[in-house]
Amino acid sequence: xxxxxxxxxxxxxxxxxxxxxxxxxxxxxxxxxxxxxxxxxxxxxxxxxxxxxxxxxxxxxxxxxxxxxxxxxxxxxxxxxxxxxxxxxxxxxxxxxxxxxxxxxxxxxxxxxxxxxxxxxxxxxxxxxxxxxxxxxxxxxxxxxxxxxxxxxxxxxxxxxxxxxxxxxxxxxxxxxxxxxxxxxxxxxxxxxxxxxxxxxxxxxxxxxxxxxxxxxxxxxxxxxxxxxxxxxxxxxxxxxxxxxxxxxxxxxxxxxxxxxxxxxxxxxxxxxxxxxxxxxxxxxxxxxxxxxxxxxxxxxxxxxx
Numbered sequence: 001x002x003x004x005x006x007x008x009x010x011x012x013x014x015x016x017x018x019x020x021x022x023x024x025x026x027x028x029x030x031x032x033x034x035x036x037x038x039x040x041x042x043x044x045x046x047x048x049x050x051x052x053x054x055x056x057x058x059x060x061x062x063x064x065x066x067x068x069x070x071x072x073x074x075x076x077x078x079x080x081x082x083x084x085x086x087x088x089x090x091x092x093x094x095x096x097x098x099x100x101x102x103x104x105x106x107x108x109x110x111x112x113x114x115x116x117x118x119x120x121x122x123x124x125x126x127x128x129x130x131x132x133x134x135x136x137x138x139x140x141x142x143x144x145x146x147x148x149x150x151x152x153x154x155x156x157x158x159x160x161x162x163x164x165x166x167x168x169x170x171x172x173x174x175x176x177x178x179x180x181x182x183x184x185x186x187x188x189x190x191x192x193x194x195x196x197x198x199x200x201x202x203x204x205x206x207x208x209x210x211x212x213x214x215x216x217x218x219x220x221x222x223x224x225x226x227x228x229x230x231x232x233x234x235x236x237x238x239x240x241x242x243x244x245x246x247x248x249x250x251x252x253x254x255x256x257x258x259x260x261x262x263x264x265x266x267x268x269x270x271x272x273x274x275x276x277x278x279x280x281x282x283x284x285x286x287x288x289x290x291x292x293x294x295x296x297x298x299x300x301x302x303x304x305x306x
Contacts, residue, residue: 017047018044018047018048021040021041021043021044022041022044022053022056024040025037025040025041025044025056025060026056028040029060029063034060034063034064037060038057038060038064038069041053041056041057041060042057045057049080050080051077051080051081051086054073054076054077054080055073055077055089057069057073057076058070058073058074058077058089058093061073062096067093067096067097067098068097070092070093070096070097071090071093071094071097073093074086074089074090074092074093075090077089077090078090084110084113084114084117084120085120087106087109087110087114088106088110088120088123088124088127090106091103091106091107091110091124091127092127094106095127095130095131100131100134100135103127103131104128104131107124107127107128107131110124111124118151121151122148122151122152122155125144125145125147125148125151126144126145126148126155126157126158126161128140128144129141129142129143129144129145129148129158129161129165130161132144133145133161133164133165133168136168138165138168138169141165142162142165145158145161145162145165146162149162156182156186156189159178159181159182160182160189160191160192160195162178163175163178163179163182163192163195164191164195166178167195167198167199172199172202172203175195175199176196176199178195179192179193179195179196179199180192180196183196187215188219190216190219190220190223190226193212193213193215193216193226194212194213194216194225194226194229196209196212197209197210197212197213197216197226197229200212201229201233206233206234206236206237207237207238209229209233210230210233210234210237213226213227213229213230213233214230214246217230217246221246221249221250221253222250222253222254224250224257224259224260227243227246227247227250227260227263228260228263230243230246231243231246231247231263231264231267234267235267235270235271243267244267247260247263247264247267251264258284261280261283261284262284264280265277265280265281265284268280
């Protein structure tokens with residue numbers, strides 16, 4: 001009886017220490033001390049080889065952007081419990097590391113063993129579609145995106161992916177139909193607007209393309225891709241399309257973004273707004289991280305003009 005009490009006390013002490021260790025881990029991770037949090041969770045793992053510990057490590061490694069760490073933690077999870085959810089985390093870790101071949105292998109293993117789990121199977125089909133799309137395997141990508149769509153036809157990400165797959169393979173009518181249908185359901189889906197803009201620019205219809213990009217920027221002035229394309233294509237428009245307002249708003253919110261400062265400078269020079277361009281030079285020189293020779297050449301050019 002006495003030995004049992006000593007055993008119970010030891011278990012309680014170990015449980016208390018593990019609980020305190022997890023509390024310290026969560027505090028450190030949530031306060032941004034990721035390396036200290038990593039040390040703490042490994043201390044816990046050395047005494048408790050349970051799936052919840054390795055899952056905590058996995059999400060820490062995601063936050064640390066450590067691809068190797070994510071794969072290691074996911075492998076540990078699969079070793080403890082070879083569930084569809086744990087294998088999917090491993091597949092995601094492989095995708096983040098650029099190891100698409102390994103990710104596909106895990107995906108096929110999930111499909112072979114866990115067909116009854118529609119939630120995970122949907123995610124697997126979607127992942128496989130994106131992998132094949134990156135590999136420019138149009139037929140395989142379309143097959144798996146459509147399988148995902150058959151499980152959940154309301155998922156916007158799948159519909160967007162199918163639209164861009166059509167666009168990537170020059171199936172403009174199908175891409176236009178897909179993006180237009182998405183916008184009929186929800187006109188605030190920015191990726192669909194950008195998809196339509198790319199289609200219209202491909203057809204030389206820059207006014208319509210810029211109108212779609214303007215709709216994106218009205219909803220999200222900080223959308224850098226839409227701003228870049230709008231500025232680039234505005235010179236092809238005959239209807240007075242003018243990116244200055246959007247550029248000014250973006251730089252007000254992102255004053256140190258030298259890529260957009262450079263974009264604005266180029267647009268001003270191309271449109272012969274030399275005084276405005278000259279006013280922008282000190283600000284750009286202060287923030288610029290690129291090749292300074294380019295700025296020096298532009299500055300000399302402006303001095304000669306002015």
